[in-house]
Amino acid sequence: MQQDHPQGGLPLVGTHVIERIELETGEHLPPSVNQKILEGSYSTKLTIRCNGTRVRVEGNPSRWQRMDNLFGLQTLDDCVAVFNSVLMRYGLPPFTKNTDVQYRQSPNGKSAQLVGNGAEITAIDWTINHEVGQGKEQSFIRGMSSMQIGRGRKPKLYPDGHTCNWGEGSTWMMTKLYNKAVELKRHLLKEQRRKDGVSDDRLSYIESLINYCEKHGVVREEHSLRQALIKRHNLQFYGRVTEADFNPHLQDIEKAMNTIQISHDEHQSIADQLLSLGVVKSRQAANATQSYALIWQHGVDVRNELSSSNYYVHKARLKAIGIDIGQQFDVSRMCPTLRRSETIEVKPLQIPNWYHMPVVSQSNVLPFQAYA
Structure with missing residues (x-):
């Protein structure tokens, strides 16, 4: 001013x-x-x-x-x-x-x-x-x-x-x-x-x-x-x-x-979902199961990568969050990483x-x- x-x-x-x-x-x-x-x-x-x-x-x-x-x-x-x-x-x-x-008076050619x-x-x-x-x-x-x-x-x-x-x-x-x-x-x-x-x-x-x-x-x-x-x-x-x-x-x-x-969308990795739901107790176990889910998404048959007992351990863990590695991966049915989606409501701050x-x-x- x-x-x-x-x-x-x-x-x-x-x-x-x-x-x-x-x-x-x-x-x-x-x-x-x-x-x-x-x-x-x-x-x-x-x-x-x-x-x-x-x-x-x-x-x-x-x-x-x-x-x-x-x-x-x-x-x-x-x-x-x-x-x-x-x-x-x-x-x-x-x-x-x-x-x-x-x-006020202004120079010639200038607006008042x-x-x-x-x-x-x-x-x-x-x-x-x-x-x-x-x-x-x-x-x-x-x-x-x-x-x-x-x-x-x-x-x-x-x-x-x-x-x-x-x-x-x-x-x-x-x-x-x-x-x-x-x-x-x-x-x-x-x-x-x-x-x-x-x-x-x-x-x-x-x-x-x-x-x-x-x-x-x-x-x-x-x-x-x-x-x-x-x-x-x-x-x-x-x-x-x-x-x-x-x-x-x-x-x-x-x-x-x-x-x-x-x-507003909240996303979680497969490992984070396994941990948050208590399916596994350690980050190491969660990351191991996540790694097999990722190679399954690339078309690898996980059965050929694991012993029978280990295969069913990881399969059971992943089924708990909605992923079935016993089925062939279908790109049109992506594995769930979206935790929540909601419309943002804007309000005046009190x-x-x-x-x-x-x-x-x-x-x-x-x-x-x-x-x-």
Whole structure:
């Protein structure tokens, strides 16, 4: 978010400033100030910058001063309240709502642009959590990755199957689905454990959060709306737009889910089936019986490979899971490795009663410092 103050006179905020002079005329141009990185509690970061006339803040207000943001802020006003608290610490004016929007004069040949008298949203992310069931996250993400969404936006499924992006690198918008438990393990838990002096209570909370996401099979849907889209639909004017105005641009995944039915299949090897049913007591015995089942599938008569007694031992074991090596293998009747198949039901994720919801006033009183 950013806001211009044409009257100027604001303090410069950044890590360094570059003064600029027009060589032909000697005129002093507005200075160039790079961003200052602020670090708050739990390794959270925001960036702030002011060149004397323009104030800009970037970052995730739902994550600021919190251990996680599984459930975040619900309104634009709450997000801006977090930013304004940071601006106040640096003696900068707060972001204000637009009360007037009008066209400004533009160069010849250029289309006219709307400008407001308040803060401008230059990028915004929206998220929603889906509950798909324990262990079904990859099946759901892989199933969704089979579809284009929106206007021909092609999917990019990551090799691990835990993340799929649509429109990666786009200046318009990017949509993402990812396994939230895996993301928490990769970043949050690793980061917390790396810190010296992390309390047991904090680690316990993070581990409870990961277990909760795994138990419910949480898949996170995320929409990153970029400046080109925001300006095209006049969504940049804080105070003149509501949360509902963004909804038409957040429906691509919902529409795709309404047109596809995704199933979750659980497969087991022959050896695993023998062990899970108690047909054999050791992995060695299970693997031995599995090996004879595999050569039987290749057309070998197992009777010729084993003594009579051993043949009937392995035959009895395999019959317990529905495989009869006494019959010639028929490719149209494949031996069972599919343990279970079921349609994935997607539900909104409920907030557990122990979860620490964001409280703007609490975030705004915690200390932070400049990182760079």
